[in-house]
Amino acid sequence: MINYDAQEKIFHLSNGEISYSIKVLKNKKLAHLYFGKALPEGIRGNHFMHLEKTSLTVNYYKDDAKFSMQNIRQEFPEYGRGDFREPSILIERESGSQLTDLKYCRHQIIEKKVILDQMPCTFASEKEAQTLKITLEDKVIGLKVFLFYTIFKNKNIIARHVEIENGNKEKLFINRLMSASFDLFDDNYEMMQFSGSWSRERHVEVRKLSKGHQSVGSIKGCSSAEHNPLIILKRPETTEDNGEAYGMSFVYSGNFLAQVEVDARSVARVMMGVHPMTFKWKLDRKEKFTSPEVIMSYSAKGLNHLSQQLHNLYRENLIAKRWQRQKRPILLNNWEATYFDFTEESIITIAKEAKALGIDLFVLDDGWFGKRNNDQEGLGDWYPNFEKLPNGIKGLSEKINMLGLKFGVWFEPEMVNVASELFKENPDYIVGDPSRANSYGRNQLVLDFSREEVVEKIYTMMAKLLTEAKIDYIKWDMNRFITEPFSRKLSSDRQGEFFHRYILGVYRFLGKVNKNFPEVLIESCASGGNRFDPGMLFYAPQTWTSDNTDAVSRVKIQYGTSYGYPLSAMGSHVSAIPNHQVGRKPPLRTRTDVAYFGTFGYELDPRGLSLEDKKQIQEDISMFKTYQNIFHKGDFYRLISPFEKNTSGWMVVSKDQKTAICGVYRVLNEASSPLEKIKLVGLNPTQTYHVNDDRYSGMVLMNFGLLLNDYYGENNVVGDYYSKVFILKSE
Ligand code: GLA
Numbered sequence: 001m002i003n004y005d006a007q008e009k010i011f012h013l014s015n016g017e018i019s020y021s022i023k024v025l026k027n028k029k030l031a032h033l034y035f036g037k038a039l040p041e042g043i044r045g046n047h048f049m050h051l052e053k054t055s056l057t058v059n060y061y062k063d064d065a066k067f068s069m070q071n072i073r074q075e076f077p078e079y080g081r082g083d084f085r086e087p088s089i090l091i092e093r094e095s096g097s098q099l100t101d102l103k104y105c106r107h108q109i110i111e112k113k114v115i116l117d118q119m120p121c122t123f124a125s126e127k128e129a130q131t132l133k134i135t136l137e138d139k140v141i142g143l144k145v146f147l148f149y150t151i152f153k154n155k156n157i158i159a160r161h162v163e164i165e166n167g168n169k170e171k172l173f174i175n176r177l178m179s180a181s182f183d184l185f186d187d188n189y190e191m192m193q194f195s196g197s198w199s200r201e202r203h204v205e206v207r208k209l210s211k212g213h214q215s216v217g218s219i220k221g222c223s224s225a226e227h228n229p230l231i232i233l234k235r236p237e238t239t240e241d242n243g244e245a246y247g248m249s250f251v252y253s254g255n256f257l258a259q260v261e262v263d264a265r266s267v268a269r270v271m272m273g274v275h276p277m278t279f280k281w282k283l284d285r286k287e288k289f290t291s292p293e294v295i296m297s298y299s300a301k302g303l304n305h306l307s308q309q310l311h312n313l314y315r316e317n318l319i320a321k322r323w324q325r326q327k328r329p330i331l332l333n334n335w336e337a338t339y340f341d342f343t344e345e346s347i348i349t350i351a352k353e354a355k356a357l358g359i360d361l362f363v364l365d366d367g368w369f370g371k372r373n374n375d376q377e378g379l380g381d382w383y384p385n386f387e388k389l390p391n392g393i394k395g396l397s398e399k400i401n402m403l404g405l406k407f408g409v410w411f412e413p414e415m416v417n418v419a420s421e422l423f424k425e426n427p428d429y430i431v432g433d434p435s436r437a438n439s440y441g442r443n444q445l446v447l448d449f450s451r452e453e454v455v456e457k458i459y460t461m462m463a464k465l466l467t468e469a470k471i472d473y474i475k476w477d478m479n480r481f482i483t484e485p486f487s488r489k490l491s492s493d494r495q496g497e498f499f500h501r502y503i504l505g506v507y508r509f510l511g512k513v514n515k516n517f518p519e520v521l522i523e524s525c526a527s528g529g530n531r532f533d534p535g536m537l538f539y540a541p542q543t544w545t546s547d548n549t550d551a552v553s554r555v556k557i558q559y560g561t562s563y564g565y566p567l568s569a570m571g572s573h574v575s576a577i578p579n580h581q582v583g584r585k586p587p588l589r590t591r592t593d594v595a596y597f598g599t600f601g602y603e604l605d606p607r608g609l610s611l612e613d614k615k616q617i618q619e620d621i622s623m624f625k626t627y628q629n630i631f632h633k634g635d636f637y638r639l640i641s642p643f644e645k646n647t648s649g650w651m652v653v654s655k656d657q658k659t660a661i662c663g664v665y666r667v668l669n670e671a672s673s674p675l676e677k678i679k680l681v682g683l684n685p686t687q688t689y690h691v692n693d694d695r696y697s698g699m700v701l702m703n704f705g706l707l708l709n710d711y712y713g714e715n716n717v718v719g720d721y722y723s724k725v726f727i728l729k730s731e
Helices: 303-317 321-325 344-357 392-402 421-425 452-468 492-516 536-541 551-561 588-595 611-635 699-702
Strands: 002-005 010-014 018-024 031-037 089-092 103-110 129-138 143-152 157-167 172-184 189-195 204-208 212-219 228-235 245-251 254-264 268-274 282-285 287-292 293-299 332-333 361-364 405-411 471-477 521-526 542-545 571-577 601-604 635-640 648-653 659-667 690-691 692-695 722-730
Touching: 002 103, 002 129, 010 129, 010 143, 031 172, 031 293, 103 321, 157 172, 157 282, 157 303, 172 245, 172 293, 189 212, 189 588, 204 551, 212 228, 228 254, 228 268, 228 303, 245 254, 245 268, 245 536, 282 405, 282 492, 293 303, 303 635, 321 471, 332 344, 344 361, 344 611, 361 471, 392 405, 392 452, 421 659, 452 492, 452 659, 492 521, 492 536, 536 542, 551 588, 551 648, 571 588, 588 611, 588 659, 588 722, 611 648, 611 659, 648 722, 690 699, 692 699
Parallel strands: 332 361, 332 601, 361 405, 405 471, 471 521, 521 542, 571 601
Antiparallel strands: 002 010, 010 018, 018 031, 089 172, 103 129, 129 143, 143 157, 157 287, 157 293, 172 268, 172 282, 189 204, 189 228, 212 254, 228 245, 245 293, 254 268, 635 648, 648 659, 659 722, 690 692, 690 722
C-alpha cells in the first residue's frame, strides 16, 4: 500500500480507494502533493506543483527565485524560512532561537500499525495496515523528527502522529507540535464543527472557509462540550450521500486545536494537535516526545460514508476487542430516580423493578461513598458510606447479583471536595499555585493527575473496591474544567507540561483499570458529553452522550455526535417526564425510539411506572435485544437533519443489507401541512423489504421513500413529539 518512487522522490500511500502523497523537495523538506480519491502508481511531482516567481516572497535559495516555502503546499511546515503560515513545529533552543531546518533523512515502511507510547491510539492486525515512518533531521541542533503515517487496507483512513528526539547537547523546548497538517489546493470548502455546551453538546455548525484562520479548540483541560476534537471539510455541494469531504479526528482528551488557515492564494492549511497555548515541553538530551494521534479520513461519497469510515475504525480498531465481541448490557441508572437520596433498601427495590423490566445492569450513581449526601462533600473518599449502605458496596453488589443483575458504580476519580478525608490528609494533592486562591467548579477542586503518587492513591482505593466487590461497570465522571493550571511538583521549566501530563495521568489510571480488571466495562462521562472523544473511547467504549435526556434535544445531540462516533459509543437513556433538564413531556414511545439509537438504557424510577408503561418497557427492551447487533454493528445513515427540519430521521442497516431500522421524529404537529416522506439509503435495490404489514422494493424505498402521513394516525391528531421506528426485513 506504500510506495516510494526514488526517482521522483514521491511517497504514495494508497489502498485503492484513497491516495495520500508526499514529495521530498530539493531542499529536502516535504511537500504535500495530494490527499483524495485513489491515484495510479507512477505519479509525477510536477503534475501537482507549480513553482513561480512572485514579488515579495522570500526564496529559500539565493539563486532560485521560484523556490519559496510560501508557494509550496507543505506536509510538516516550519517557521522562519519563508512560509508565513502557522507551523506544525516550534522548537526553542537555550539561546532563545526558534529556528529549525528539518530535512528528509531516511524512511522506513513498517508492515503494521505503530502503537503510541503511553497514549490511546488505533491498532490493527498485521495485514490490515502499513506504516510509513519518515525521519527528518536538523543537524545544527541535533533534532530528529519522525513522522508516522498508517494507511488502513479496507478503510479510508490515514492515522498520523509525530515523535521527536533531542540528539543535542543542550536542552530544547517544544513550544508547539501539531500531530498532523496538510495543505489543501483550494479553499472552496465548508468547515463543519460540532459545538455546544453542557446539555447541548455537538450541535452541527457549518461555515464557509475564508482568508485567515478559522479554528476550534479547548484550553479547559478536557476536549470539552464547547467544541469536539473533530472537524470536517466538505465541498459546498457535498450532501450526506454525495460529494467530497475530509474528516480530522483527534485521539486525545485534553486541550486541542483544530485549525484551517487560508492563505493569500487560497491554499487551505488544515492542522490538528495539542493546543499550543497551554503547552511547552522540555526535552533534555536523548529525551523523546510523542504527539497524540490524528485520524484523517476522506470520502468522495458524502458525509454518511465519511462518518461510516470513522465508525468502523473506532468500533474495530480503537475500542478493546473484548467490547467488540461482547454485547453491551442494558442498564438502569438511579441518578434521576433518587439523586443523593437513597438507602440500601430503596436501591434494592428499584433494582428488583428493573430486573422485572428486563434490565441487565443496575448502576448506582453518585452518593454511595464517604460523607457524600450532596455535591459539597465526599469526593476523594472512595469507600462506602455505611450509613446509607450498611452492607457496603460488597454487600449491595451481592444482593443485586442475587436478583440476576450485574452491578455498576459511579466514580469521579480526578476530583476532590475540601470537605473530605482525602483533602484533610493531602491538601497539597490539588492542582493550583499555592501562592494564589483556587477557583471552584461544582464545589470541587481538581487532583493533580500529572503526579504519579496522586494517581496511585486514588487507584488503590478504586482497586480495593473492584477487588472486594463484584463490580461489572464503572461510570467514570469528570465534572469541572481545570483552572489555576500549576503543578506543585513540576519544576519551573516544566510547568508548561502540566496539562499534557495531567491527561497522561488519566490515561495511565484508565489503562491500569483495563489491565487489572479487564472485565469491567467503563462508561466515561464529564457532566454528560464534555469529554466525548476517541481518546476516552480507547479505554471506555461508551460515553454518556449528554446529561440532557430529553428526547427532542437528544435527537439533535445524537445526530451531531454521529458525524464522528458510532451508536455503540453513545450512552442513551430513557428518562422520566417532565424531563429534568428542559421540562418537556414527550411520550414514552418517543423517548424510547430516540434512546434505541445508542447504547440504550433507562434513567428513571421504575417504582412509579404505570402497569401500561412497564409492559411497554418490557417489550421495548426485548425489541432492542433482538436488534442490538444491527444498532451497534450496522451502517448508520443520517437521513433528514433535525437542525433543518421539524421532522428528522436516521437509519441503520445490517452489513448484509437484509435488515434495517429507521427512526423518524417529528417535533411539532401541524394541521394541513404538506405531505411528508422519508427517502431511505443503503438498502439493496434488488431486494424486497417488509415494513410493518407492507412490502416495498429497495429501489422504491430509496428512490421515493416511505410516505410518513400513513403513520400519523387517523386525522393526524397524534400530537407533538411524535416518533416512529420502522423495521425493514428483506424477503
Ligand atoms: C454528572 C453526570 C451525571 C451524574 C452526576 C452525579 O453531572 O453527568 O450523569 O452522574 O454527575 O453527580
